[in-house]
Amino acid sequence: MEDERNIVQFLSMNGGDGPLSYANNSCYQKAAVDCTKAMVNEAIINEFDIKQLPSATPYRIADLGCSVGPNTFIAVQNIIEAVERKYQSNGLDSSIPEFLVFFNDRVSNDFNTLFSFLPSGRRYFGVGVPGSFHARLFPKASLHFVYSSYALHWLSKLPKEILDKNSPAWNKGRIHYVGAPNNVFEAYSTQFRKDMQSFLDARAEEVAPDGLMALLFAVVPNGTLPSESFIYLLYELLGFALMDMANMGLVSEDKVHSFNLPIYFASPQELEDLVEINGCFTIKSMIPIMTNQMKNNITILDYNLCILHIRVGVEHLIVEHFGSEIIDELFNRFSEKVAAESQFVFKQDYLDNFVEQFVLLRRKVT
Numbered sequence: 001m002e003d004e005r006n007i008v009q010f011l012s013m014n015g016g017d018g019p020l021s022y023a024n025n026s027c028y029q030k031a032a033v034d035c036t037k038a039m040v041n042e043a044i045i046n047e048f049d050i051k052q053l054p055s056a057t058p059y060r061i062a063d064l065g066c067s068v069g070p071n072t073f074i075a076v077q078n079i080i081e082a083v084e085r086k087y088q089s090n091g092l093d094s095s096i097p098e099f100l101v102f103f104n105d106r107v108s109n110d111f112n113t114l115f116s117f118l119p120s121g122r123r124y125f126g127v128g129v130p131g132s133f134h135a136r137l138f139p140k141a142s143l144h145f146v147y148s149s150y151a152l153h154w155l156s157k158l159p160k161e162i163l164d165k166n167s168p169a170w171n172k173g174r175i176h177y178v179g180a181p182n183n184v185f186e187a188y189s190t191q192f193r194k195d196m197q198s199f200l201d202a203r204a205e206e207v208a209p210d211g212l213m214a215l216l217f218a219v220v221p222n223g224t225l226p227s228e229s230f231i232y233l234l235y236e237l238l239g240f241a242l243m244d245m246a247n248m249g250l251v252s253e254d255k256v257h258s259f260n261l262p263i264y265f266a267s268p269q270e271l272e273d274l275v276e277i278n279g280c281f282t283i284k285s286m287i288p289i290m291t292n293q294m295k296n297n298i299t300i301l302d303y304n305l306c307i308l309h310i311r312v313g314v315e316h317l318i319v320e321h322f323g324s325e326i327i328d329e330l331f332n333r334f335s336e337k338v339a340a341e342s343q344f345v346f347k348q349d350y351l352d353n354f355v356e357q358f359v360l361l362r363r364k365v366t
């Protein structure tokens with residue numbers, strides 16, 4: 001076994017508000033959050049029954065995997081405005097509840113930056129909840145609306161087999177399952193299934209009967225091969241850049257063998273199956289989101305933005321594993337590879353094979 005540590009404990013988006021921060025490099029995610037505004041509104045109009053919230057009870061919202069902002073504040077505001085509108089349209093302006101918002105992320109998240117960005121005119125009480133959403137975070141039946149965007153593709157840990165030299169799933173010389181034997185893909189997919197089951201089990205305890213859960217996933221269309229999606233091809237190029245550095249003696253080859261990205265992009269069908277298996281939620285809607293226009297703009301005008309988006313997400317993991325001294329050179333080499341392969345990687349078909357999926361779930365009443 002190369003590396004027994006769970007690298008995922010070091011996962012966090014780049015903090016602060018500098019040029020390489022998540023706060024300044026998440027416009028792609030923001031575009032999708034903006035697209036979901038109408039869906040969140042409709043979810044609350046159609047699915048939230050005012051009578052179920054006893055008077056004087058705060059409406060409790062949790063954003064799971066909120067990172068450092070600003071997207072979380074936009075998402076939370078969308079939910080609150082939708083609830084307020086629901087009361088107003090029922091002539092119940094004076095009964096609008098107070099709002100309590102739980103901002104959750106891993107303990108390694110830069111909560112200081114998150115709190116420093118809290119909007120000054122907010123109409124809610126905000127609480128930070130550090131910890132993994134793959135386990136219980138809240139009291140039973142305490143949440144009315146759970147939201148999570150772009151977070152559930154992060155695995156809770158790397159599958160053991162991919163780090164085991166004696167396993168057929170050992171992922172030698174690669175950092176992800178793109179370009180790998182099927183065993184590697186299977187190991188990732190099994191870990192994702194376990195993680196989603198833990199996530200849904202925990203939320204089934206925490207979401208109040210009839211409570212809502214709006215999840216925004218980055219997905220690949222049903223049946224997509226890893227080699228047919230631009231995001232995977234970018235990960236592959238990042239792996240090639242690392243292997244080049246290993247071949248030149250700039251990083252240890254063993255270290256490359258034991259480094260893997262804890263990321264899995266499911267298909268809509270897999271998500272649907274997992275919700276069915278859990279059995280505690282009804283799927284109210286599954287809507288693909290069209291941010292392709294945005295993607296095209298990014299890639300055609302400036303694929304460096306794409307590279308930056310990847311960097312702010314994985315830099316912490318790379319630095320933890322290899323040390324900070326390699327990071328600039330690695331990303332320079334990665335950029336050169338992306339530039340050389342851009343016609344191929346950013347083909348329209350490959351862009352279309354990485355999309356977003358809005359999933360609205362309602363907690364069943366048992």
Ligand SMILES: C[S@@+](CC[C@H](N)C(=O)[O-])C[C@H]1O[C@@H](n2cnc3c(N)ncnc32)[C@H](O)[C@@H]1O
Binds near residue numbers: 011065148151154
């Ligand atoms: C790409 S960011 C998305 C942030 C924000 N939701 C948005 O849409 O801009 C993913 C976030 O999920 C968090 N995350 C990943 N796994 C997590 C876990 N098991 N528990 C809590 N947060 C997690 C990461 O730390 C990261 O901040």
